[in-house]
Amino acid sequence: MVDKALGTGGRKSDKDLKIRVKSAKGRKVSSTKWLERQLNDPYVARARAEGYRSRAAFKIREMDEKHKLFRKGMRVVDLGAAPGGWSQVAAKATGSTPANPLIVGIDYLEMDPIPGVILLQKDFTDDDAPAMLIEAMGGKKADLVMSDMAWPTTGHRPTDHLRIVQLIEIAAAFALDVLAPNGTFVAKVFQGGTEHELLHMLKRHFKTTMHAKPPSSRQDSAEAYLIAKGFKGSNDTVPGEGEYDR
Structure with missing residues (x-):
């Protein structure tokens, strides 16, 4: 499951908008960290947008x-x-x-x-x-x-x-x-x-x-x-x- 960390009010900083990945039963901590890094990686998003594999x-x-x-x-x-x-x-x-x-x-x-x-x-x-x-x-x-x-x-x-x-x-x-x-x-x-x-x-x-x-x-x-x-x-x-x- 994926959610976004929310700020306490006002304009949200980039840190606040970082996607957090909740731990799931059976998923290793390293796998959770890898998934979170991928979801927050701008190059991953650019690769999808530009058609790269x-x-x-x-x-x-x-x-x-x-x-x-x-x-x-x-x-x-x-x-x-x-x-x-x-x-x-x-x-x-x-x-x-x-x-x-x-x-x-x-x-x-x-x-x-x-x-x-x-x-x-x-x-x-x-x-x-x-x-x-x-x-x-x-x-x-x-x-x-x-x-x-x-x-x-x-x-x-x-x-x-x-x-x-x-x-x-x-x-x-x-x-x-x-x-x-x-x-x-x-x-x-x-x-x-x-x-x-x-x-x-x-x-x-x-x-x-x-x-x-x-x-x-x-x-x-x-x-x-x-x-x-x-x-x-x-x-x-x-x-x-x-x-x-x-």
């Missing part, structure tokens, strides 16, 4: 506005695409169409079709997933590989951080295989200090690397994004990088 669409939009990630006609791979918000933004920004799809998304969750996007229902960490993505791209190189992937959290922050770094390493290895020269790699991280080795590797393969915290990323979250731009290409990779040079 999730508030995450604004994260990639904001990063694009600041760092110029997209351009017309570029090819994009969206790792961990569900429910499809990032792919929606990419399709519009690149001019992708059903007749000439430029976006390929992959996720183990089922997704409704998106015009101009090839969607694969597959766990990206499966051994055959990279080959499926390359086939879906028609063997062409990608200009941008973007990843909003994250494992379900365990509640143990160091463990969760190590798991997300593992995902980024897999995504980075794929990006080095499929990116065209001067391509871009974007991936979600959780700040915690153990991604330094990964960042060092990216600096060897890309001209510029940086962290980004888009305004729509909740400020109380450790979530941030790594952006690596200007892929040097396979001829400029550095020997001895192990799996990243496959």
